[in-house]
Amino acid sequence: MKEVSVVSQVVTPSPIREMFNRAMGMEGVVSFTVGEPDFLTPDHIVEAAVAALRRGEHKYTPNAGILPLRQAIARRTSETHRLEYDPAEEIIVTAGGIEALLLAMMTILNPGDEVILSDPSWTNYSRQALICSAAPRFVQVDAAHNFLFAPEALEAAITEKTKAVVINSPANPTGGIAGREALERLAGIIMRHDLWVISDEVYRELVYDGNEAFSMAMLPGMRERTVVVNSFSKTYAMTGWRVGYALGPACIIGNMVKLQENVAACVNSAAQYGALAALEGPREPVDRMVRAYGRRRQMILDGFASIPGLACYTPQGAFYAFVDISATGMKAGAFAMDLLEKARVIVVPGHAFGDASDKYVRLSFATSEENILEGIARIRKYMQER
Numbered sequence: 001m002k003e004v005s006v007v008s009q010v011v012t013p014s015p016i017r018e019m020f021n022r023a024m025g026m027e028g029v030v031s032f033t034v035g036e037p038d039f040l041t042p043d044h045i046v047e048a049a050v051a052a053l054r055r056g057e058h059k060y061t062p063n064a065g066i067l068p069l070r071q072a073i074a075r076r077t078s079e080t081h082r083l084e085y086d087p088a089e090e091i092i093v094t095a096g097g098i099e100a101l102l103l104a105m106m107t108i109l110n111p112g113d114e115v116i117l118s119d120p121s122w123t124n125y126s127r128q129a130l131i132c133s134a135a136p137r138f139v140q141v142d143a144a145h146n147f148l149f150a151p152e153a154l155e156a157a158i159t160e161k162t163k164a165v166v167i168n169s170p171a172n173p174t175g176g177i178a179g180r181e182a183l184e185r186l187a188g189i190i191m192r193h194d195l196w197v198i199s200d201e202v203y204r205e206l207v208y209d210g211n212e213a214f215s216m217a218m219l220p221g222m223r224e225r226t227v228v229v230n231s232f233s234k235t236y237a238m239t240g241w242r243v244g245y246a247l248g249p250a251c252i253i254g255n256m257v258k259l260q261e262n263v264a265a266c267v268n269s270a271a272q273y274g275a276l277a278a279l280e281g282p283r284e285p286v287d288r289m290v291r292a293y294g295r296r297r298q299m300i301l302d303g304f305a306s307i308p309g310l311a312c313y314t315p316q317g318a319f320y321a322f323v324d325i326s327a328t329g330m331k332a333g334a335f336a337m338d339l340l341e342k343a344r345v346i347v348v349p350g351h352a353f354g355d356a357s358d359k360y361v362r363l364s365f366a367t368s369e370e371n372i373l374e375g376i377a378r379i380r381k382y383m384q385e386r
Contacts, residue, residue: 010130014123015352019336023346030375031346032363035172035320037237039292041274042285045236048277049270057273061266064257065093065245069272072279073245080204081218081228089250092257093272095264097202097231097244102128103256103263104227104246105164108196109134113163115198118149119354120322122172122200137162140356143313147176147322151185158189164196169213170203173353173362174322175315177207180214187219196252197222202231202244203318205286208294211316217247224249234319235286236278243267243275293319296365296372303376307383319366323347326359328386336361343382345375 016033023029064070070087078084085091094100101124109115111133117125119138126136139157141147154165167186169178190197197216204213217226231244246256260266300321304312311324325335332349339345350360365372 007131007133011127014127015333016123016348019340019346019348022337023340026340026344029340029344029346030371030378032365032367032371032375033346033348035234035318035364035366036239037234037289037319037366038368039237039289041237041241042278042281044281044285045238045274045277048281049241049274052270052273057269059269061269061272063261063266064091064253065267066269066272066276069093069276069279070245072276073247076279077228077247081215083217083223085247086250090253091245091247092253092260093267093275094244094246094256094260095267096233096242097200097229098124099260099264100229100231100244100246100256101125101198101200102131103259104198104229104248104252105129105132105134106259107252107255108164108198108227110163112161114159114161116149116154116157116162116165117354118147118166118168118171120147120173120350120357120360121166121353122168123352125166125168134163135161138354138356140354143174143176146178146182146316147171147174147313148178148182149186151189154186155189158193158195162193162195164198165190166198166200167216168200169215170207170315170317172203172318173320173348173350173360174313175318175320176313177211177213177316178216180219183214183216184219187216187222190225191221195225197226199226199228201228202234204230205235206290206293206319207317208297209316213317227252232275232278236275237289238271238274238278241268241271241274243271293365296367296369297321299369299372300363300365300376303372303380307376307380309383309386310379319364321363321365322350323361323363324359325361328383332358332361339379339382342385343378345378345382
């Protein structure tokens with residue numbers, strides 16, 4: 001029998017899920033793994049989707065998504081980014097932000113092209129590049145630059161094969177935010193080398209301490225070379241609804257729509273009406289969730305401040321804590337396994353996000369305050385008994 005495709009073999013499972021699966025069946029485990037809100041989707045969103053089903057919204061929608069939702073996305077983006085996008089040609093609704101990212105890469109990248117990613121960065125970026133038969137090229141980033149590319153490091157990584165750069169702000173796994181000045185320094189390099197930008201902004205509204213996420217698309221000359229990706233999953237606790245979207249030049253979005261016709265046809269119709277209600281409904285549920293994440297973040301920071309040998313980077317956004325374990329002398333994978341076996345606490349080893357990040361572990365604080373307190377207590381005890 002002939003072998004399966006090379007692509008299917010080189011795309012490996014995420015270590016995040018690997019750690020989660022290892023804990024299956026273990027009793028009394030405190031998990032800081034999956035980046036999923038522990039809140040229920042707000043009632044008005046659920047009610048809007050149910051109402052859509054009851055009035056007969058059971059059919060296919062346009063491949064790009066229902067027009068009212070694309071119009072609402074355009075209005076919200078006009079408010080947040082001070083940019084105007086044409087709902088008919090420059091916006092697509094996708095099956096979560098992850099499909100928007102994949103369709104963008106499939107539209108931009110040819111086999112053999114290179115896409116620049118930060119190390120650390122979300123695991124799926126590199127795998128999506130491989131699906132496109134392109135090559136992920138990693139650039140190490142650090143806390144001194146809020147885990148964003150240093151301009152000189154970005155420029156040094158660019159080759160004649162480079163086609164695009166992925167920027168994630170606020171970032172998974174670090175919670176780092178890219179400010180305007182930092183992005184301006186990168187934009188000059190990107191324009192000089194005529195590159196595309198994929199700007200992953202799914203955590204845009206989850207920010208703390210008065211921080212504000214800025215988009216590369218907002219800079220002069222960058223809108224026409226940037227694909228902005230967002231999602232309803234994190235902001236509105238809608239992970240299972242699978243609704244995301246992308247905004248960008250018509251030449252990119254139009255081709256993404258063609259690809260979507262052959263991948264998913266369209267997003268679930270009722271879910272799209274729920275997403276419309278999310279944008280048009282009250283903001284209080286989102287504000288309440290962000291306040292809760294802010295309290296949990298502070299509990300994480302206070303907890304690790306009291307544990308010698310571990311140093312926690314202060315996340316400016318998202319709901320992840322990136323913890324430096326280098327003082328233990330252990331690699332992230334060994335540390336994570338030892339912590340699971342001895343303390344029944346699951347964290348994600350940093351090598352999941354890049355080979356150079358093996359001195360970190362990631363914790364998601366999208367979990368209850370009770371879990372955070374218990375987990376921190378167990379980690380403290382584990383460190384004391386090493």
